Amino acid sequence: MHITELILLRGARLDDANWAMRFASPRLDKCFCLLGGNAASTVISFNTQNILLGPNQMALLPPGRVALERLQREEGVFLGAVFFYPGFFTGVENVLSLLEKNSEFLIVEDMWQVFSQFEEYIRNGGVLEMQAANHLLCSFLYRLATLVKEDQAGGGADRHVETALELMHMHQDGSLTLEDIGAALHVSPAHFGRIFRDKMGMPPMKYYKRLMMNNAAALILRGHKIKDVAEKTGFYNDAHFSQQFKQFMGVPPREYKLEHLAGLTAKNLENARSLSIMSSMLQEVIDAMPDLIFFKDVFLVIRMCNQAFCDLAGKSREQIIGLTDLNLFPPDMAKSFRERDEIIIKTLQPHSNAEWVTYPDGRKALLEAFKAPYFDTQGELLGVVGVSRDITARS
16 A cells, blocks of 8 residues: 555645645546545535535545535635555455446545544654554555445445435425435445445336326326426426326326326216215224224335324324325334335235334334235235234233
8 A cells, every 4th residue: 555645734724726736636647535624515526526525524536537626714624635556455455446446436424533643644754654654544444345345235225225215205396316315325326326226126216206206196186287296396397297207107197187087987976975985984993993004105105094003103194194104203113114115015925023113202112013015906016005013011
């Protein structure tokens, strides 16, 4: 491992011209770069991508064109960069080869203090101090290698996908981009795209657009004007929205609405009124049951639940419908619920388990849950239906 150049700047020493001249040196284009600091916001340009570094974050970049775009300047602000060629060593190849092969970057939290140690070594300037600096860099990369192994084992990937799904459900107006999600997760868009596809079976933006279209279809059937629906889902005009809607739903939005209305003949309207009465009676029946009952669509959005489920969430039915577990429950509970729901979506098989939950008033209960896939008459998967029973007394 050989450090080619070390740049350490504090407070008033952060000079644009000096930094840009040294940072953009052609001889550094072939080096890996480790950079970071304590500024509230630092924007670095890497090849054609902009990387936003928050406070106490570090970025490890493969060889490429690196330049400083924007940096907060005030007393106490610190920024550092270490440029190095990989030498002959073992244990961290998975980090460097992964980044170099895919031209990706890796952002790590709470490790920027390593630069203060570099500065101490370099200030003395002796041979032994330079060797110590090289050992420090190698040690740091070993820590990164451990993180990458954990991520490749699935733990980090699961967290990334869960956070991305929450973002998508919160922004169904089409405002999210792949770059936005990558920035929120502190990973490159290409890396996030791969782990999302591995986990969910489709590219992230296809999932996002399908989620938007299902939401749009629901709005149309509720009587919203197509123009308003197009605006709410982030499309720049009706024609573009109609084109995308047809691609996902098979027919343009107006035909979709007409086909739905055409099925409501006088007889069907009468049936609909009867079904409405029956539905109301059924809701009263399941609300009277102590078991938690719910139905979630294929995107794991809650579409139906009973009062016992509302009690666990601490919200009314009107507040719950249209949300996901991620919006309702503490992170650990929501993660557990979602993981089991995803198993059912993937395997199309029933699943049962027992797990402890915490109610809004702090009461803990052991629930025995039974969940199963729910299909329509054509065999199309509609979502997940579940029943959970309190078995605390048995434990």
